[in-house]
Amino acid sequence: GPNPVLTRLARPWVGKDNLLPGGRDTVAWCSSLDRQGGMSDTKAVARAAGRLGVAEVRLDAEFPNRRAFPWRTPPHPLLQRSVAVGERGVEHSVVFSETLMELYRDHTIEGRNLFPGAGYIEMAVAAAMARLPSSNNTANNTPSVVELENVMFLAPLDLEVGLKLVCEHTYGEGMELRGVDAGTKSGAAVKGAQVQCTIESASASRAADQLLSSSTPWTVAQIKKECGIEISGITERYTEFAARGFHQGQFQTIKAAWHNDDQDTVLGQVEVVSGHEHDAHYHVHPATLDGVFQLVGLLASLGVNDVNGSGSNNALVPASVDHVVVRRRLRGHAAEEEQEGGLPGHVWWARGRRTESTSRGVVVDFEIIDERGGVWMELQGFRFAVLKPQPPSAGLYCEEWVERELVEASPGLSKGGKNATMQILEVPGCERLPEGVLEALHATYVDYASALTEAQSTTVGGDERVLVVPLRPEAVVRETDDGGRALSVYVESVLAVLQSLA
Numbered sequence: 496g497p498n499p500v501l502t503r504l505a506r507p508w509v510g511k512d513n514l515l516p517g518g519r520d521t522v523a524w525c526s527s528l529d530r531q532g533g534m535s536d537t538k539a540v541a542r543a544a545g546r547l548g549v550a551e552v553r554l555d556a557e558f559p560n561r562r563a564f565p566w567r568t569p570p571h572p573l574l575q576r577s578v579a580v581g582e583r584g585v586e587h588s589v590v591f592s593e594t595l596m597e598l599y600r601d602h603t604i605e606g607r608n609l610f611p612g613a614g615y616i617e618m619a620v621a622a623a624m625a626r627l628p629s630s631n632n633t634a635n636n637t638p639s640v641v642e643l644e645n646v647m648f649l650a651p652l653d654l655e656v657g658l659k660l661v662c663e664h665t666y667g668e669g670m671e672l673r674g675v676d677a678g679t680k681s682g683a684a685v686k687g688a689q690v691q692c693t694i695e696s697a698s699a700s701r702a703a704d705q706l707l708s709s710s711t712p713w714t715v716a717q718i719k720k721e722c723g724i725e726i727s728g729i730t731e732r733y734t735e736f737a738a739r740g741f742h743q744g745q746f747q748t749i750k751a752a753w754h755n756d757d758q759d760t761v762l763g764q765v766e767v768v769s770g771h772e773h774d775a776h777y778h779v780h781p782a783t784l785d786g787v788f789q790l791v792g793l794l795a796s797l798g799v800n801d802v803n804g805s806g807s808n809n810a811l812v813p814a815s816v817d818h819v820v821v822r823r824r825l826r827g828h829a830a831e832e833e834q835e836g837g838l839p840g841h842v843w844w845a846r847g848r849r850t851e852s853t854s855r856g857v858v859v860d861f862e863i864i865d866e867r868g869g870v871w872m873e874l875q876g877f878r879f880a881v882l883k884p885q886p887p888s889a890g891l892y893c894e895e896w897v898e899r900e901l902v903e904a905s906p907g908l909s910k911g912g913k914n915a916t917m918q919i920l921e922v923p924g925c926e927r928l929p930e931g932v933l934e935a936l937h938a939t940y941v942d943y944a945s946a947l948t949e950a951q952s953t954t955v956g957g958d959e960r961v962l963v964v965p966l967r968p969e970a971v972v973r974e975t976d977d978g979g980r981a982l983s984v985y986v987e988s989v990l991a992v993l994q995s996l997a
Contacts, residue, residue, distance in 0.1 A: 569776060570776075571621045571625075571776055571777075572589070572595065572776055572777065573587075573589045573614065573617060573618040573621060573660070573662075574587045574589065574618070574621050574622060574625065574662075575588065575589045575590065576588045576589070577625065580663075582666075583665055583666060584663065584664050584665040584666050584668075585622075585625075585664050586661060586662070586663050586664070587618070587622050587625075587661070587662040587664065588659055588660065588661045588662070588675075589618075589659070589660050590657065590658070590659050590660075591654060591655070591656060591657065591658045591659075591660070592656065593656055596654070596656055598745055598768075598781075598782065599611070599614070599654055599781075600654065600743075601742075601743040601744035601745045601746045601782075602614075602654075602742075602743070602746050602781075602782075602785065603740050603741060603742070603743055604651075604740070604741060604810050604812060604882060605739070605740050605741070605810055605882065606740030607651070607653060607740075608653060608654045608655070609651045609652060609653060609654065609812075610651075610652040610654050610660070610674075611746070611781050611782075611784075611785045612648055612785075612788065612812070612813030613779070613781040613782075613783075613784035613785040613787075613788060614781040615646075615648065615672055616643070616646065616779070616784065616816075616819060616874075617777055617778060617779055617780075617781050617784065618660070618662050618672060619643055619646070619662065619670050619672065620641050620643070620778050620779065620819075620821050621777075621778055622662050622664050622670060623641045623643070623664075624639060624641060624778065626664075627639055640820065640821070640822050641819075641820070641821045642818070642819065642820050642821075643816070643818070643819040644817070644818060644819075645669075645815070645816075645817065646815060646816040646819060647814075647815045648812075648813045648814055648815060651812065651882075652674040658674055658675075659674070659675040660672065660673075660674055660675070661673055661674075661675050713868055714866065714867055714868045715762075715844050715864065715865075715866050715867075715868065716866075717868075718762050718844075718846060718864075718868075719753060719762060721755050721760065722753040722754050722755045722760055722761065722762040722846075723753060723755070724753060724754050724755070724756070725751070725752070725753050726751075726752040726753060726754060726761070726793055729749055729750070729751060729752060733747040733749075741810070742789065745768055745782045746782050746785055746786070747786075748765050748766045748768060748782055748783055748785070748786030748789075749763050749764070749765055749766075749786050749789055749790070749793075750763075750764045750765065750766055750842060751763070751764040752764070752790065752793050754793065754794070758794065759794065759848065759849045760846065760847070760848045760849070761790050761793050761794055761846070761847050762844065762845070762846050763786070763787070763790045763793070763844070763845045763846075763847070764842050764843075764844060764845075765783055765786040765787055765842060765843050765844075765845050765863075766783065766786065766841065766842055767780060767783050767825065767841035767842065767843060768780045768782040768783055769841065778821060778824045778825070779821060779824070779825045779863075779872060780825070783825065783843065784872075786845075787845040787847070787861055787863060787874075788813065788861070788877075788879075790845060790847040790859075790861070791811055791847060791849075791857060791859050791879055792811065794847065794849050794857075794859070810881070810882040811856065811857065811879040811880065811881060811882070812879065812880060812881075812882045813877070813878075813879060813880075814856060814878040814879060814880035815876075815877075815878045816874055816875075816876060816877045816878070817875050817876030817877075818873070818874070818875040818876060819872075819873070819874050819875075820872065820873040821871075821872050822870070822871055822872065823871045823872075825843060825863065825871060825872065843863055843864075843865070843871075844863070844864050844865065844866070845861060845862065845863050845864070846861070846862045846864065847859045847860070847861050848860045850876075855880060855881065856878055856879050856880040856881060857878075857879050858876060858877065858878050858879075859877050859879070860873075860874070860875050860876065860877065861873070861874040861877055862874075916939075917936060917937065917938035917939075918938065918939055918940070918941040919933075919938055919939070919940050919941065920940075920941060921940045921941065921942045927940065
């Protein structure tokens with residue numbers, strides 16, 4: 496039932512006398528429903544599946560007569576909506592709600608909340624998996640293999656609630672992922688965020704051969720002999736990162752790490768995140784995969800200013816990946832004993848090998864492996880580039896009203912420290928300025944005849960005199976029947992005033 500009672504009573508006395516070496520239980524206690532514990536049904540089922548540590552393929556093999564449930568399988572967290580575009584492809588999309596942002600707001604780079612590169616790869620893998628005919632991505636109890644080629648991260652995507660991320664999958668060509676403002680109808684790309692990749696294959700038929708040929712020559716124990724120097728202070732590094740605006744909360748997934756003598760290979764123990772209701776639906780959890788990418792910061796002698804606290808503020812961000820292979824879904828593995836009041840801890844092993852280093856970035860090959868050396872995921876030719884600094888906020892346009900004390904304007908003009916009176920020449924054929932404009936300028940009109948008689952006077956009531964000669968608008972010329980004659984009168988009048996001033 497939704498409130499388990501007997502299992503709670505039986506668990507203490509069954510576990511005491513039935514322990515494996517290392518203190519692990521012989522019985523896996525999994526509650527499919529646990530409302531008494533204040534847990535939602537979805538999270539309880541996901542938690543039970545993770546505790547079992549059994550892939551869906553093995554469940555199909557061991558229980559071939561499993562009855563299909565009448566409800567629909569929950570969509571992938573990043574493929575909330577899928578619309579076919581004729582026969583040429585499909586468009587997947589996701590709108591970042593508050594629920595999704597509970598996870599993704601923890602991914603920060605220099606204080607900017609950016610969508611992780613691992614999220615783009617996961618979305619592309621999920622879109623490729625969605626093309627397979629089987630609903631659970633299996634065929635003849637054989638897991639699927641997805642390969643991506645030439646993944647390019649063209650620009651970062653700043654996240655916010657309500658932002659829409661679109662994945663356009665064109666069959667036979669590839670994918671394009673871009674951020675879109677959910678409030679606009681045009682679907683224009685926002686903030687330049689865009690990722691492109693090519694689907695080399697999404698197949699289940701040759702997955703068995705791929706799995707057989709995907710083992711490393713060494714087990715994890717042998718790799719640890721090569722990478723025998725432990726990198727201490729992982730927790731302290733994350734604390735420092737968080738203070739500088741990097742890798743918050745759920746994206747602090749590296750638990751331990753070791754490197755070799757040449758400092759070009761690092762082996763890391765990375766946690767499989769399982770703290771949200773939607774986490775069980777990922778093929779490779781973005782926070783887990785991002786932890787694999789973070790191993791680049793632990794490699795010494797990168798050839799660029801590093802991001803591990805050596806005095807540089809430059810950060811490395813994904814730029815491109817030559818080849819991505821996903822052979823199995825990464826779920827809970829090597830489950831540890833569940834802590835009281837917490838979720839079960841699952842970890843994977845990841846190895847990163849630096850193959851190239853320049854002043855502009857670094858290239859690393861990544862592998863996610865199990866204890867026996869089986870490669871579950873590969874990323875070859877992963878290029879990281881230095882993130883360009885943001886322009887200063889003073890250089891950004893913004894609307895901001897600054898309140899200042901009102902200063903009374905003195906009437907008239909100021910010329911050489913003296914007051915000046917503005918007089919506007921009333922030239923024949925020119926329209927008068929509105930009274931409001933005259934009042935604002937503290938100006939008066941002087942007629943043509945007065946201007947001629949007072950031309951030699953440089954003061955008006957003791958103030959300096961400024962005589963303004965208006966230019967005749969073209970509109971007046973066009974509206975006059977005899978435009979040429981009117982213009983001639985205007986020029987003659989102005990010249991007469993100028994001659995009188997000479």
